[in-house]
Amino acid sequence: MELRRGRGRSKSPARGAKSPRSKSRGRSKSPAASRPVLPKKPRSIAHPDDPNISSEAKWAFKQDPLSRLFQSIIGPLLLMVPCPIICLTLAFITTDLVTKFGKTPSLGDFYEHCSSRGVSVCAADVLDGGRLYGDSSAWFFLIAFNYVALLIYWWPGKLEYGPLTAGGHRPEYMDNGVAHCLLFTVSFLAGSTQVGQYVGYAGWYSLSVIYDTYSGSIGALNIFGLGFCVFLYLKGRYFPSGPDHGLSGTGPIFDYYWGTELYPRVCNVDVKKFVNCRFSMTYWMLAGISFTAKSYELHGHVDPGVVLAALSQFLYLCKFYWWEIGYMRSIDIIVDRAGFYETWGCLVWVPSVYTLHTRILVQSTSGLSWPVALLIFGVGLSGVFLNFWADDQRQQFRAKNGECLVWGKPPQFVRCTYTAPDPKTGAMKTHNSLLLASGWWGMARHLQYLFELTAAWSWSLLGGVGKNGLLPLFYAAFLTILLVDRAKRDQDKCLAKYGDGYRRYMEMVPYKIIPGIF
DSSP: OEEEESOOOOOOOOOOOOOOOOOBOOOOSSSOOOOBOOOSSOOOOOSTTOTTSOGGGGGGGGSOHHHHHIIIIIHHHHHHTHHHHHHHHHHHHTTHHHHTTOOOSSHHHHHHHHHHHOHHHHHHHHTOHHHHHOOHHHHHHHHHHHHHHHHHHTOOOEEEEOOOOTTSOOOEEEEOHHHHHHHHHHHHHHTBHHHHHHHTSOOSBOTTHHHHTHHHHHHHHHHHHHHHHHHHHHHHHHSOSSSSBOOOSSOHHHHHHHOSBSSOEETTEEHHIIIIIIIIIHHHHHHHHHHHHHHHHHHSSOOHHHHHHHHHHHHHHHHHHHTHHHHTTSHHHHTSOSSIIIIIIIIIIIIIIITHHHHHHHHSOOOOOHHHHHHHHHHHHHHHHHHHHHHHHHHHHHHTTTOSOBTTBOOEEEEEEEEEEOTTTOOEEEEEEEEEOSGGGGTOTTHHHHHHHHHHHHHHHTTTHHHHTTGGGHHHHHHHHHHHHHHHHHHHHHHHHHTHHHHHHHHHSOOSSSTTTO
16 A cells, blocks of 8 residues: 555456456457356355355355344345335325325325225225236336437447456446437437427327326336346346356345346346436436426426426436446445345336435425525535536546646545456456545545435425425435445445555545544
8 A cells, every 4th residue: 555646547446256267258349348258057155265255245154143144134125025115105105195085295194094094905005006017108108218228328439447346357338328318318308299399290298207107117117126136136146247246155035135246238238337327317317307397287387396306306417427437436336236236226216216305296396485495406506516526526536547636736545456357367466546535535535425415405305395294305314324324335345455555545534424523
């Protein structure tokens, strides 16, 4: 480890399970990672030193039997069983509870509804067939939505690389996120009847289509997501796309929850990139437009809460697509395997929870005045801008290998080393990483999380807490817990990878998220 100013090479941190040496098949013509020759049969995992074991699951071998039982079986089940039910319940509260039973989309009215009809009847209301399995219109919409995303997936762009994994694999990505954002948004608007009437054609659907098909879409996504995770579990065992795969050694429940493969590809499509970015984030981005259109259709006026929340989130997600390659180098991608936690979460949890505060406003307006809504919007927009600035600062530092200025001065950074197999030879090789400790990144190791939470809480407050109760705060509360946990996981990952180098970095930047506090 070495502390330096100015010069150096930057490598993004990576993590994955170690795998046996493999031979590369070479680079494909489209953005695909080099694929080593891999065995077709699963290996049995007998001990924590097995090279195919998931690095995230090695902790299980160090736990007492009771802790191991909770962390590998009970804990995952406590998430996998209720989360789909929560998503279906939120869909019911924001749609049928209002339209069929004349209530408001709030926790109080949902409780009153369950009390008056009984738990079993209320459960039947929530698990209505269309919402449980999805109806034909929802399935058709989702197929068309993903078909357009798949067409744009192959749009040309600069070839970029993810971090080198412990198995010696370096994933490749086509940097075309901005093109996807622009082309998909234009396509969505151009196909609507609202835009079509101004350019001389009827259009195919209303701008409110995402809300109109929402309840059935959650059911369809849930059914597909649960089945798709089974497919990914089997694929990671029998037909992996790269060296970073294998069983955890803790049983099939944890393997289904966590995943058996770090970078799965299907028909040369990167599963994580498509599910996380091309479907999940796009659905969230366009949902705000659709919900605003539906709100105007129902109430005959523009509600400041819904339009400003939608606009702020749209700008945040435009920033996300500008920074998409940075996201492909984040802990979500380089650590989390493609299982229920990561893949089902993006397919179902994001469309359900991340759009909740805006979706509530379709049936029940925010009750906010324009001055108050604009004030909240301004705070949230500052969070979006500062988040963009912080991400760009680190991305520029990495792109220039530390040979740049940060806030007008040569940057301080810690040079760390780690070892990983060479992708071509399989021999262990030492690599360098530079950890920025200047600018925003000198104030807290994850200061960008604070900016992201600032934006998230502003969106939730625009949901009209005074009128609609605490339910609009659900997303912001969830994200706070998620990012605090992610900061801890990232610290554990970096300590295991960099050792004393990262401890030195922690001494230089002692706070995780909030300078001077946490």
